[in-house]
Amino acid sequence: MQEDREIALGAESIAKGLELKVGQVEAVLGLLREGSTLPFIARYRKEITGGLDEVQIQQISQLAKTYAEFNQRREYILRSLRERELLTAELEAELAQAEDLAVLEDIFLPFKPKRRTRATVARERGLEPLALELLAQQQVKSIEQLAGRFVNSEAGVEKVEDALAGAGDIIAEIISEDSVIRGRLRSVFADSAVLTSSVVKKYKDKAEKYKDYFDWSEPAKRAPSHRLLAIYRGEREGLLRVRVRIDLERALQIISTLRLRKNCQYKDYLSITFADAYSRLIEPSLENELKADLKEEADKEAVTVFAQNLRELLLAAPLGSKRVLAIDPGIRTGCKVVMLSERGELLDNMVIYPDRKPESAAAKLRSWVERYAPAAVAVGNGTYGREAEKFVRGLKLEGVEVVLVSESGASIYSASEVARAEFPDYDLTVRGAVSIGRRLMDPLAELVKLEPKTIGVGQYQHDVDQRLLQEGLDSVVMSCVNAVGVELNTASKQLLTYVSGLGEKLAANIIAYRQQQGNFKSRAELLKVPRLGVKAFEQAAGFIRVSNSANPLDASAVHPESYPVVEQMAAEHKTTVSRLLADAELRGRIDINAYVSSTIGLPTLRDIMAELTRPGRDPREKFVAFAFDSKVESIADLQEGMLLPGIVTNVTKFGAFVDIGVHQDGLVHISQLADKYVRDPAEVVRVQQQVRVRVLEVDPKRKRIALSMKG
Numbered sequence: 288m289q290e291d292r293e294i295a296l297g298a299e300s301i302a303k304g305l306e307l308k309v310g311q312v313e314a315v316l317g318l319l320r321e322g323s324t325l326p327f328i329a330r331y332r333k334e335i336t337g338g339l340d341e342v343q344i345q346q347i348s349q350l351a352k353t354y355a356e357f358n359q360r361r362e363y364i365l366r367s368l369r370e371r372e373l374l375t376a377e378l379e380a381e382l383a384q385a386e387d388l389a390v391l392e393d394i395f396l397p398f399k400p401k402r403r404t405r406a407t408v409a410r411e412r413g414l415e416p417l418a419l420e421l422l423a424q425q426q427v428k429s430i431e432q433l434a435g436r437f438v439n440s441e442a443g444v445e446k447v448e449d450a451l452a453g454a455g456d457i458i459a460e461i462i463s464e465d466s467v468i469r470g471r472l473r474s475v476f477a478d479s480a481v482l483t484s485s486v487v488k489k490y491k492d493k494a495e496k497y498k499d500y501f502d503w504s505e506p507a508k509r510a511p512s513h514r515l516l517a518i519y520r521g522e523r524e525g526l527l528r529v530r531v532r533i534d535l536e537r538a539l540q541i542i543s544t545l546r547l548r549k550n551c552q553y554k555d556y557l558s559i560t561f562a563d564a565y566s567r568l569i570e571p572s573l574e575n576e577l578k579a580d581l582k583e584e585a586d587k588e589a590v591t592v593f594a595q596n597l598r599e600l601l602l603a604a605p606l607g608s609k610r611v612l613a614i615d616p617g618i619r620t621g622c623k624v625v626m627l628s629e630r631g632e633l634l635d636n637m638v639i640y641p642d643r644k645p646e647s648a649a650a651k652l653r654s655w656v657e658r659y660a661p662a663a664v665a666v667g668n669g670t671y672g673r674e675a676e677k678f679v680r681g682l683k684l685e686g687v688e689v690v691l692v693s694e695s696g697a698s699i700y701s702a703s704e705v706a707r708a709e710f711p712d713y714d715l716t717v718r719g720a721v722s723i724g725r726r727l728m729d730p731l732a733e734l735v736k737l738e739p740k741t742i743g744v745g746q747y748q749h750d751v752d753q754r755l756l757q758e759g760l761d762s763v764v765m766s767c768v769n770a771v772g773v774e775l776n777t778a779s780k781q782l783l784t785y786v787s788g789l790g791e792k793l794a795a796n797i798i799a800y801r802q803q804q805g806n807f808k809s810r811a812e813l814l815k816v817p818r819l820g821v822k823a824f825e826q827a828a829g830f831i832r833v834s835n836s837a838n839p840l841d842a843s844a845v846h847p848e849s850y851p852v853v854e855q856m857a858a859e860h861k862t863t864v865s866r867l868l869a870d871a872e873l874r875g876r877i878d879i880n881a882y883v884s885s886t887i888g889l890p891t892l893r894d895i896m897a898e899l900t901r902p903g904r905d906p907r908e909k910f911v912a913f914a915f916d917s918k919v920e921s922i923a924d925l926q927e928g929m930l931l932p933g934i935v936t937n938v939t940k941f942g943a944f945v946d947i948g949v950h951q952d953g954l955v956h957i958s959q960l961a962d963k964y965v966r967d968p969a970e971v972v973r974v975q976q977q978v979r980v981r982v983l984e985v986d987p988k989r990k991r992i993a994l995s996m997k998g
Contacts, residue, residue: 666689
């Protein structure tokens with residue numbers, strides 16, 4: 288009963304925070320408890336959730352987790368207080384009313400088991416009654432008379448000053464643990480704290496990269512995430528000293544207003560004690576708390592930026608199932624060349640030396656083009672990439688696209704266990720060239736083989752909470768994989784791992800089954816895979832494609848649970864499912880309202896009709912070839928004012944990085960992204976977007992290029 292009540296309260300709280308209906312939240316939480324995944328709920332349970340999208344469902348999931356952790360902490364606190372016989376009805380009610388973790392911890396703070404403190408020592412010396420009398424401010428006796436009663440040499444209190452000092456330590460601790468004072472000061476910190484950073488003088492020479500922050504100051508709540516993460520990195524490296532503070536007089540005024548009575552004869556003493564409480568106990572605690580909160584928010588924003596960029600990269604337009612000749616450029620050891628089939632299989636490999644043996648290299652490439660008829664040549668964009676691209680373009684291979692492809696992470700893949708398992712008889716260079724070619728054919732299928740954070744499309748990804756980063760990026764990869772769909776008979780284990788409901792073990796079992804039994808003949812055959820049960824099938828089936836199945840719906844995003852309604856449509860119109868898929872005029876005669884039932888509603892029926900129109904449709908854009916300016920190959924070729932084509936490689940909160948083909952990305956600062964004010968660069972540009980930029984400034988020594996997209 289208690290658990291049900293907490294779930295209900297949690298649903299109400301989440302619904303209020305996200306401005307959703309309580310029923311929608313309860314429906315999502317129920318589906319999540321049953322083991323449903325976010326992609327499945329968003330795509331196939333629209334009637335139950337009221338049409339919530341994947342982002343909203345993820346927000347509900349995250350808030351539910353936070354709420355559960357909050358309740359676990361509250362239960363721990365209650366249990367701790369009960370075991371030590373400290374829990375009163377008033378305290379229990381106060382804990383029950385707490386709505387956030389900070390308030391909960393403030394209430395618990397006075398009762399929290401502590402290490403030995405100055406106040407602890409003073410209490411052991413019998414000075415707590417004195418502290419309480421002074422704090423009560425009854426003004427019966429002079430402070431000296433009051434303290435004199437507690438002088439006790441045996442207890443280590445030799446004189447009045449010792450008694451007052453010990454009592455002050457106790458008062459300071461009481462004040463520092465006052466939940467009302469902490470709450471009021473916390474609000475001031477959040478609203479008006481100032482973030483400052485300064486260089487640690489003895490490391491000034493080593494801290495040159497943080498020069499902008501040697502004497503920095505700004506309102507903490509307005510500090511952008513990228514600046515916070517840079518400053519915190521400098522602090523972590525011991526090169527910067529970072530503080531987050533509020534005005535001292537304002538802080539002391541708040542404490543005095545709450546705890547100091549008018550005309551108190553102990554005013555001077557208590558004011559000094561309050562100042563000690565603030566500077567020694569409260570300020571460091573609230574400063575660390577706010578710094579942690581700022582870091583958490585900066586981490587979340589950085590992960591969001593990374594996730595947005597990763598999504599664009601994963602969903603980049605694929606060349607498709609076409610033969611590709613791929614080149615991993617190199618000078619000393621030559622260019623590694625591979626030929627890939629329409630399915631990405633390695634057909635052939637060789638090494639050419641365009642710089643030293645141009646005639647031989649040209650002859651070999653022409654021979655391959657004639658023999659294998661590739662649709663495109665993929666050239667890695669690393670060292671010697673532009674030169675290799677120029678060489679291939681110079682061959683004027685008719686009907687063959689030449690595309691420069693990002694090598695980011697290719698070297699990591701080529702040395703990985705995944706690559707060794709795929710190509711045990713080939714070295715790193717061949718594997719790297721294969722990866723470059725496959726990225727052109729299908730970026731998503733190839734990039735899922737890498738740890739998302741190694742792809743390099745974020746900001747300060749090594750500084751953020753790595754658990755948060757991993758969860759965020761894994762979620763994006765899963766979303767992208769399921770949005771596109773996976774061909775069951777060609778998908779790698781890595782790609783299958785991200786399919787809704789599968790995971791690494793079931794993906795491995797699917798690959799093993801495919802190797803032993805041959806290609807899957809239908810979706811239903813998935814149920815023969817060891818350990819793949821009904822629930823996993825339910826979650827995965829709609830995102831799996833089986834192109835050679837006897838049932839044409841197996842190649843679409845129509846879920847098997849909806850096959851009966853499609854078959855009913857076909858039967859009532861005296862046709863077959865295959866004909867229904869092929870005949871637009873026939874589909875136009877179907878009134879989907881006639882098929883609404885207790886188990887299927889209009890949202891699902893609309894999705895089914897859309898899918899019948901374009902079964903298994905790929906949501907990604909159509910591939911468009913791109914070429915850099917042939918006159919610009921290095922940073923030395925750049926001149927201010929040049930207009931150049933470029934590809935957006937990374938989007939951050941302060942601008943966008945653009946590859947203009949000189950082995951060094953240029954920065955379009957947020958102020959140069961458009962002729963209007965831009966709040967968020969992601970509103971204007973996205974990773975892999977083709978743009979035209981103007982060169983503003985070039986600094987070859989520091990390898991910095993300033994660009995503009997303004998008209």
